[in-house]
Amino acid sequence: MTYEFGRNPQLNRNGELHHLLSIEGLPRAIIERILATADGFINVAEREVKNVPLLRGRSVFNLFFENSTRTRTTFEIAARRLSADVFNLDIMRSSTAKGESLLDTINNLTAMQADMFVVRHATGGAPHLIASHVAPHVHVINAGDGRHAHPTQGLLDMYTIRHYKRDFANLRVAIVGDILHSRVARSDIHALTTLGVPEVRAVGPLTLLPDGLEQLGVRVFTRLDDGIRDADVIIMLRLQNERMRGALLPSAQEYFRNYGLTPERLQLARPDAIVMHPGPMNRGVEIDSRVADGTQSVILPQVTFGVAVRMAVLSIAASSQRMQ
Amino acid sequence: MTYEFGRNPQLNRNGELHHLLSIEGLPRAIIERILATADGFINVAEREVKNVPLLRGRSVFNLFFENSTRTRTTFEIAARRLSADVFNLDIMRSSTAKGESLLDTINNLTAMQADMFVVRHATGGAPHLIASHVAPHVHVINAGDGRHAHPTQGLLDMYTIRHYKRDFANLRVAIVGDILHSRVARSDIHALTTLGVPEVRAVGPLTLLPDGLEQLGVRVFTRLDDGIRDADVIIMLRLQNERMRGALLPSAQEYFRNYGLTPERLQLARPDAIVMHPGPMNRGVEIDSRVADGTQSVILPQVTFGVAVRMAVLSIAASSQRMQ
């Protein structure tokens, strides 16, 4: 898939967020506005009545061309807490299965007066393609596309770091695992560098490290002990099951021996370091249960923050002027 | 399946629409009332807040015994914009799979205080059977049954024609393709003749034309060029994939050569002719992309009108007196 855009296909002429496609190219001010807006929604979620009427009467369509119950559910929760009408399309069984093209599907849903599409797709660039195609009043939110980007995960990770560390200016952040295949890593790296984190590290076996990390301002480590030493934040990535056998990795056991985060290894990081994971975890593969459930783990708060951050993204995008 | 009814099982004693099962036998005044009511809902859909409270607190059950994400979604949108509580039953995995009969399933849902069933079923007559069986206050809407009828598609097609042509009195309407297996064609033919269209044409290969069209007042053509000459409206039908091989048709390529609507052929119709299609389209099989995306295509407006027409059907049926 190829696509071509002018600068910032995510922003309207006034520089406001219209689509959320990628953290790459997103101005720091917009990221900070999303995080600030999410603060307000954290409080909403703690009330007994969790709904606010910001998107009342708007139609949000969840288009998950790849299965992800967890991400789909958090987007659905976010949209419904904003009082939107949410429609979950069983896209696997739908017209695309009858040979209809992606753009015909999008055109049809737009004709049903969709206001917003939340898109997950196995092909990188699919949300961009959709965004370049929809009517000017329609918003597209990328919920993960191929190996390309997972911007709301990146934003919730920044929210989590800001929550525990207050400031991005003096941090060492280590991202550990299968960087090569990870859209989460890519979105985190763009977010961290945009927010001015001075030291971003990528840690993993050579076979799972992509080229070009240094050009993004990332320090590369192939030994876990080196990579997490004195880190303030450790982001563990999920090791996809399909990587555990075959050419790229010898076995899950050996991976754990070399890259699994244990309590002993965690002591190499700063004493107040936090441990993050986008979930779902492979306990005993990339992370030891004693770390996952330990006092430095902020993995469950990430989930809570994720709902608030997605509410922020949906409500900010929905309030933008028409794209021109 | 056999069933026996008195006249007009769709109407209550006052002649009001209680169920929508088929356009056959539906009085012209009721069709016109549905179209006029849909006019009002078109405006609702263009508002930012798209909901009206007409069905607040009513329970609408989508019973799709055949997969159709698109039709199910438009009914769900229509019902939710009317503020109904909509329940999508995963009927494929449900009790019917455990050997429960259709009528036991319906009885159970009725006992849960269903107000309305939207039914799609592979067997023609299934919605009639259900309608003959439910409690007097319950409404049944046929969302497509076997080869029999697809009345809301017929109504939205009439809405589309009226929108672009204003008047049914002087039109030539050509329906092109697999008439034999098409519930859309059947519903369109009944609607067009009821509304007084003077010339309704059926165009397709002999193997895909049913007997008895002439008795319905339809002119039959086996050559596309003859069938669309001077037409005001061309309704292209979807060619089901399973027809493209085997006894009825030689191949998709040959079908396109003989019956595919190309820009060149479209010039045989009137210059202001509109092109319709119920979707999903097989581009390059029954329709050329240049026609599908061309200036005479009204295929996407059909989708928009479909939501408004379904809102009209649901709200009119729901307001009828109890069946007696």
Add this chain to the structure above:
Amino acid sequence: MTYEFGRNPQLNRNGELHHLLSIEGLPRAIIERILATADGFINVAEREVKNVPLLRGRSVFNLFFENSTRTRTTFEIAARRLSADVFNLDIMRSSTAKGESLLDTINNLTAMQADMFVVRHATGGAPHLIASHVAPHVHVINAGDGRHAHPTQGLLDMYTIRHYKRDFANLRVAIVGDILHSRVARSDIHALTTLGVPEVRAVGPLTLLPDGLEQLGVRVFTRLDDGIRDADVIIMLRLQNERMRGALLPSAQEYFRNYGLTPERLQLARPDAIVMHPGPMNRGVEIDSRVADGTQSVILPQVTFGVAVRMAVLSIAASSQRMQ
């Protein structure tokens, strides 16, 4: 699976219902309060607007690890009539399929600010395990776990009996069929004995009768004629298809000959006896259609009462103080 609890894991320190896990150990006063509360909801369901705002803004998650469209739908109806936000997780396709543990899934959903879990699971004790694990403000409702319990079915059965018989003090209640594998039978037996029914009978072939029934105060019968003689209430159980062949039973035909409830046999019961069934029925296996559809059948009213009883359970649990 093993688990260990103090007394009454379902109740908070004030003795109020916090989770509903099993009827075993549930005080009579709580059962009676549920039945009385359900009375009020019966009237709500008969109104045109069926919704009340008791759970507005609360998030109820349906976690059905076992398929059951019917039970899931009645819980969804109940929660939505209480104005809750209901989320149906497609748990079969979810993270648990990616190897995530049950408790990690629960932790994640709790982190999304779930207020209530409705759980069906093939393993007995799964809802207890979840209840022992969730945050203090979260409520767990057992919607059927393995062979262990189906407490809302037991409660709706009690509601039905009370509705038709007014008083539990002088009844003979016969439960007929596959007692061994039936969580319904287990929940009914605990409810009936707690409510003071003097004579509870279990009727079935020896191979389908568990040990220990007498200790529960149940009279055991292996002949249907003996078991239903002079009964006031007959609860027929569904015979699972997988039991009909193989070691436990010779065939469905022979089962019907010995244990199928026919009109002739029903005459052995009291003339005003009612016949119940949890559904879905196997007509011609455990019950003759003439009985299922006959004047003594209260099978469909059970379904209606089931929605009201579930509304009562959800609203009573949601109003309890935090578990401590």
